[in-house]
Amino acid sequence: MGTTQLDTVPEPKYWHLRTVLSEALDSEFSVGEILPNERDLAARFGVARATLRQALEQLELEGRLQRRRGVGTTVAPPRMGVAVESEQHAWPGAFGDAWQPIDCTAAVPPTAVADILETVHDEQVLTVRRSRVTHGQPVAAELLYIPASSVPELSGIDAPSGVARARAVLRELQRLELEGQDRAVELGSARAEDAKELDRLPGAPVLVVTTRFLAQGHTAALSVATYRADTCRLTFGDTGGVEIHHDAERRAS
Amino acid sequence: MGTTQLDTVPEPKYWHLRTVLSEALDSEFSVGEILPNERDLAARFGVARATLRQALEQLELEGRLQRRRGVGTTVAPPRMGVAVESEQHAWPGAFGDAWQPIDCTAAVPPTAVADILETVHDEQVLTVRRSRVTHGQPVAAELLYIPASSVPELSGIDAPSGVARARAVLRELQRLELEGQDRAVELGSARAEDAKELDRLPGAPVLVVTTRFLAQGHTAALSVATYRADTCRLTFGDTGGVEIHHDAERRAS
DNA sequence: TAGTGGTCTAGACCACTAG
DNA sequence: TAGTGGTCTAGACCACTAT
Numbered sequence: 001m002g003t004t005q006l007d008t009v010p011e012p013k014y015w016h017l018r019t020v021l022s023e024a025l026d027s028e029f030s031v032g033e034i035l036p037n038e039r040d041l042a043a044r045f046g047v048a049r050a051t052l053r054q055a056l057e058q059l060e061l062e063g064r065l066q067r068r069r070g071v072g073t074t075v076a077p078p079r080m081g082v083a084v085e086s087e088q089h090a091w092p093g094a095f096g097d098a099w100q101p102i103d104c105t106a107a108v109p110p111t112a113v114a115d116i117l118e119t120v121h122d123e124q125v126l127t128v129r130r131s132r133v134t135h136g137q138p139v140a141a142e143l144l145y146i147p148a149s150s151v152p153e154l155s156g157i158d159a160p161s162g163v164a165r166a167r168a169v170l171r172e173l174q175r176l177e178l179e180g181q182d183r184a185v186e187l188g189s190a191r192a193e194d195a196k197e198l199d200r201l202p203g204a205p206v207l208v209v210t211t212r213f214l215a216q217g218h219t220a221a222l223s224v225a226t227y228r229a230d231t232c233r234l235t236f237g238d239t240g241g242v243e244i245h246h247d248a249e250r251r252a253s
Numbered sequence: 254m255g256t257t258q259l260d261t262v263p264e265p266k267y268w269h270l271r272t273v274l275s276e277a278l279d280s281e282f283s284v285g286e287i288l289p290n291e292r293d294l295a296a297r298f299g300v301a302r303a304t305l306r307q308a309l310e311q312l313e314l315e316g317r318l319q320r321r322r323g324v325g326t327t328v329a330p331p332r333m334g335v336a337v338e339s340e341q342h343a344w345p346g347a348f349g350d351a352w353q354p355i356d357c358t359a360a361v362p363p364t365a366v367a368d369i370l371e372t373v374h375d376e377q378v379l380t381v382r383r384s385r386v387t388h389g390q391p392v393a394a395e396l397l398y399i400p401a402s403s404v405p406e407l408s409g410i411d412a413p414s415g416v417a418r419a420r421a422v423l424r425e426l427q428r429l430e431l432e433g434q435d436r437a438v439e440l441g442s443a444r445a446e447d448a449k450e451l452d453r454l455p456g457a458p459v460l461v462v463t464t465r466f467l468a469q470g471h472t473a474a475l476s477v478a479t480y481r482a483d484t485c486r487l488t489f490g491d492t493g494g495v496e497i498h499h500d501a502e503r504r505a506s
Numbered sequence: 507t508a509g510t511g512g513t514c515t516a517g518a519c520c521a522c523t524a525g
Numbered sequence: 526t527a528g529t530g531g532t533c534t535a536g537a538c539c540a541c542t543a544t
């Protein structure tokens with residue numbers, strides 16, 4: 001037998017496979033290299049394709065592999081560090097922020113958002129879509145919810161929607177005094193819309209960063225940003241741009 | 254056909270199922286309630302069990318469901334907010350920190366860790382295991398790597414290992430002046446050891462929080478904490494204990 | 507022991523990409 | 526059009542939990 005026999009608690013095949021593949025990736029493959037296709041790999045390891053896929057899914061979740069339909073499975077580059085905290089204590093859209101406004105609409109937000117914004121449940125709020133691109137790759141999609149009460153001067157602005165409108169709204173926000181902000185990170189799965197923007201399939205794992213911006217004793221804006229969990233490492237640095245050794249990190253078992 | 258026909262881009266069954274189940278959870282189930290078993294559910298929706306499971310996996314990833322072998326699938330409570338930033342600018346083990354020391358050993362760390370600590374690759378470092386429990390439930394497991402050079406006075410301490418040793422090491426750490434810290438969050442999958450401590454299966458999704466503690470111009474300690482991604486929402490609050498409405502948040506599609 | 511979720515198989519077909 | 530990964534099926538057996 002190829003497998004160890006005296007397993008007191010038999011390890012699932014896919015988990016063992018994950019380990020074997022992981023070690024092979026470290027020693028025998030370099031970034032960007034294409035792996036054999038799933039059918040061949042499954043045959044080579046003597047397992048069903050579904051089992052092999054379970055192992056590949058794990059490795060993709062860990063950011064080690066990248067799979068693209070119609071193309072193949074490649075060795076992923078180390079996750080890129082994406083600074084989140086750098087925007088601390090500044091409104092979205094402040095100078096130097098990493099986001100690109102896409103458009104702006106007025107819409108009734110999900111009830112969850114309405115609750116946080118303390119608006120009535122069927123009241124429209126301004127919704128700015130933004131996207132964040134790093135090294136030419138889309139890494140995050142954001143929805144910024146802004147109650148009309150946060151930008152009272154907005155009526156004088158003509159652009160009814162689109163990027164111009166988005167910029168105008170963000171400009172108006174800067175006039176308020178920012179009293180603080182609040183951040184949470186959790187795991188989620190990409191909604192169809194976000195998945196498209198992030199160039200992933202629906203349900204892809206994402207890190208959801210929810211930020212509340214406080215002004216005048218209320219939540220003046222709420223940002224819900226979804227980052228690709230496979231390619232991103234969110235950094236919250238106190239110490240400036242000190243870089244952690246990514247390459248090494250991934251071997252940390 | 255039971256399915257809608259004019260699907261221009263046919264939605265995968267499991268994704269549609271996820272949506273249907275998600276809505277059912279919102280409207281027809283309450284926290285802790287047990288769902289019908291997978292075979293029944295699959296039959297009821299007219300799909301194979303594997304497909305049904307794909308939908309359940311999604312919902313579990315999103316923290317909506319909890320599945321336990323031999324027991325069943327239950328509706329999960331809202332994710333709990335776990336404060337990460339509150340420990341800012343304090344050494345691990347400082348008064349009021351949320352972690353319980355488990356033990357302390359000396360061991361050669363993974364090369365990744367050695368690189369960050371700037372130790373020689375086969376040099377032993379102190380390794381403190383700690384765990385974090387909230388509301389009676391284990392939420393995170395941590396490995397704290399401390400080069401011997403960070404705690405020079407340690408030789409005078411007798412406890413060779415175990416909790417006492419761990420406490421002693423942490424106490425020694427407080428003597429250094431903390432110059433800053435550095436944090437990163439990324440998605441990972443639980444190693445067998447962590448999985449056990451977190452009461453999950455190996456490979457379960459976790460949020461890995463890596464913190465570097467800087468003193469004397471070097472990385473004086475490195476913390477790698479793995480949080481259960483299904484039950485935890487990591488919070489980084491500037492504004493004290495303002496609570497976000499969890500319940501609502503989960504409906505935000 | 508009965509019932510649950512977890513693993514695994516051996517197929518089939520589909521959607522997408524590139525030559 | 527050939528080859529890839531993505532979806533789906535209908536089974537089987539195993540590990541675990543409660544009774």
